[in-house]
Amino acid sequence: MGPPLHAAGGPPSDPPEFPQVLGQPRPLWMLFMTEFWERFAFYGMRWALTLYIVAQFFDGNPAGEAPAGRLYGAYLALVYAGAIFGGYVADKLIGYQRSILLGAVIMAAGLFMVALPNETIFKFGLATIIVGTGLFKPIISTLVGKLYTAGDERRDSGFTIFYMGINAGAFIAPILTGILADKVFGTPDMPAYRVVFMTAGVGMLISLVWFWFGRHQLKGVGLPTLGNEGMGKVLMVAIGALVAIPVFYFLLSIPxxxxxxxxxxxxxxxxxxxxxxxxxxxxxxxxxxxxxxxxxxxxxxxxxxxxxxxxxxxxxxxxxxxxxxxxxxxxxxxxxxxxxxxxxxxxxxxxxxxxxxxxxxxxxxxxxxxxxxxxxxxxxxxxxxxxxxxxxxxxxxxxxxxxxxxxxxxxxxxxxxxxxxxxxxxxxxxxxxxxxxxxxxxxxxxxxxxxxxxxxxxxxxxxxxxxxxxxxxxxxxxxxxxxxxxxxxxxxxxxxxxxxxxx
Missing domain, CATH: 1.20.1250.20 (MFS general substrate transporter like domains)
Incomplete structure (x- = not known):
């Protein structure tokens, strides 16, 4: 075990010694694949979102394109706004590992919700994805940084490799989900957009399972700070997330x-x-x-x-x-x-x-x-x-x-x-x-x-x-x-x- 870890706002401490894989700390590759599948989920559903809204909730009427565009923009805006609070939750309350796990569970639930052909449930699904992304996305990048000392020359190349994971997931997702929607479960004239969202949900579950079984490689990096080890804070954050979902649903529903x-x-x-x-x-x-x-x-x-x-x-x-x-x-x-x-x-x-x-x-x-x-x-x-x-x-x-x-x-x-x-x-x-x-x-x-x-x-x-x-x-x-x-x-x-x- 390495030295005790700290929250982001605390005094710096060096990470433990990690086994090396291709010149980088071994946990980097676990985080690479965790992020790959999360980005697969995010980008897998992104391309179909506006097209699905028009097809499902406006019966294919082109007049639905403008409201679909506005909802898409509001959704992305709130994804970024929600990320502001994720750092505080991870730093002060539950630690990085638990924030990623909780965020992954919530995001997966949201992705399966948007596949249901009901407009209210669809918007609640988007709100759920927003909350889960806030707990997951900004935290995993921070965790990559915690694998290296401040002066480690491998840090930049490590983030470059991690960035490739993001883009690899974003590259493959639209191709695979597009084939499933157009060729396997639907046709180019009648794409099965709901399959896209379910596939993205499966991708998010893979990300969750990958991190769950791989997190032991971190040797304690990202665990809760002293005094926050109990599950009480996790329960508190989970309840807070459930409360936040209707708030984001309301924000998605206003002009x-x-x-x-x-x-x-x-x-x-x-x-x-x-x-x-x-x-x-x-x-x-x-x-x-x-x-x-x-x-x-x-x-x-x-x-x-x-x-x-x-x-x-x-x-x-x-x-x-x-x-x-x-x-x-x-x-x-x-x-x-x-x-x-x-x-x-x-x-x-x-x-x-x-x-x-x-x-x-x-x-x-x-x-x-x-x-x-x-x-x-x-x-x-x-x-x-x-x-x-x-x-x-x-x-x-x-x-x-x-x-x-x-x-x-x-x-x-x-x-x-x-x-x-x-x-x-x-x-x-x-x-x-x-x-x-x-x-x-x-x-x-x-x-x-x-x-x-x-x-x-x-x-x-x-x-x-x-x-x-x-x-x-x-x-x-x-x-x-x-x-x-x-x-x-x-x-x-x-x-x-x-x-x-x-x-």
Whole structure:
């Protein structure tokens, strides 16, 4: 047994000596597969969500696309908002291992609930998934970090391997669930979307079982702190989770605009206010760092507002306006969701090599964020071109390669922006409120996701997506993204100055 462990807020302690597998601590590979199956579950159901809502609760009427997009955006926003509380529960109450196990049980229950063809149960299922994800997702990443000492040179490569697990699960899930929905249990004309959710539920159960039997490898890492070993706190958190589910159900049921202005924005403003007050207390340098971080948060909202069309309006675009025919075979709609993952796996080493190759010319953090937003904008420019100039006059559809390329271009933007986000927060947030800084990052992403649902509703219009409605919305998206990207690129020197040397 290694030395006693601590909560995240306590004094640091070194992890025990772990057996090595391929140069990394053995538990990393167990956590890799646990996360693989959790991401399989999450992304396995993601591609089908909006399509299922229209098919099941609107009898296939295209008028259901706009409310489906708004519900999808609200769901993703609350997933991120719920993650804010997961860290506190794991740190202060039940420990990391129990938080992951409890979260996995709750998520699996939610995934099977959304498969039931009842709208109320469906929304309660989404609310259950939100609560389970909050207990699971932010915690397992933290547990990976606890396998290494602060100065361990293997830490970055360990997180890279773990990140590959995330993308491998996200890559395989839409393909497998798409085959089950279209070929095995349904047809391309009548996909069996409920099978998608049940398959995702099975994936989550595999994740639960994998961690249950593999957690002994952690040698006590992530167990509850001294005084919290009993099951009383676990029961308390479980009851709290059950109470939280109806709260999230209510938040999913209110209009997305009300969620935005009366729930998410007040939370975000309060978090930013606390961070700014703490920064001012700590002097000019700390204040400036917080201001720089808050500026990045605002641009982060814009990025995710348009990036997350992948699970909403792009689905309807693929279903109705993209030519997916290859001879006698039709490319499944869900498979587009795998393009992002394979692009990330393929391009991540190239982007990392590019930053190293640039040396002293390596762009600053705000300029990388600006590049991420600009690449996102270029993806929308391609859609503008396709919808205005490449529509086949007979089929009224755009070529397959255009949407495929959009996902790839967006993935380049994600690689410029997303990997440095959490790292940036740890460097810029006041030391006493790093957790709140992380909360601000998650919340800004969540606000962007909720806005993505509102934007997706605009792309679909009142009567369902048409070439005209998509072109109008995506043109607007292009100009917003390019304007924000250029502005951030121009003010980058000022933002970098506020960062006081942080790179």
């Amino acid at each position: 997305a605009k009300s969620l935005q202005w009366f729930v998410l924005m007040p939370m975000f403003i309060a978090l930013c206010g606390l961070l700014l007050i703490e920064g001012v207390k700590n002097g000019g340098v700390a204040r400036n760092k917080v201001i720089a971080m808050l500026i990045i948060f605002l641009f982060n909202i814009v990025f995710w507002m348009f990036f997350e069309q992948a699970g909403s309006s792009f689905n309807f675009l693929a279903d109705k306006i993209v030519d997916r025919q290859f001879g006698g075979w039709e490319f499944p709609v869900g498979w587009f969701q795998s393009v992002n993952s394979i692009a990330i796996i393929t391009l991540a080493p190239l982007v990392a090599w590019t930053w190293i190759r640039l040396g002293r010319a390596n762009p600053s953090i705000p300029r990388k964020f600006g590049l991420g937003i600009i690449f996102n904008g270029l993806a929308f420019l391609l859609l503008m071109f396709a919808l205005s100039s490449l529509v086949d006059p007979q089929s009224m559809k755009i070529p397959f390669w255009t949407l495929f390329s959009v996902y790839v271009i967006q993935s380049i933007g994600e690689l410029c922006l997303s990997p440095i986000g959490l790292s940036m927060v740890t460097k810029l947030a006041p030391l006493r409120l790093v957790g709140f800084g992380m909360g601000g990052w998650f919340l800004s992403t969540g606000i962007g996701n909720n806005l993505s649902g509102l934007f997706a509703a605009e792309a679909s219009g009142e009567g369902g997506m048409t070439t005209a409605s998509a072109l109008s919305a995506y043109t607007q998206g292009f100009w917003i993204l390019m304007a924000c990207g250029v502005v951030l690129f121009l003010i980058a020197p000022l933002v970098q100055k506020l960062m006081a040397g942080v790179k």
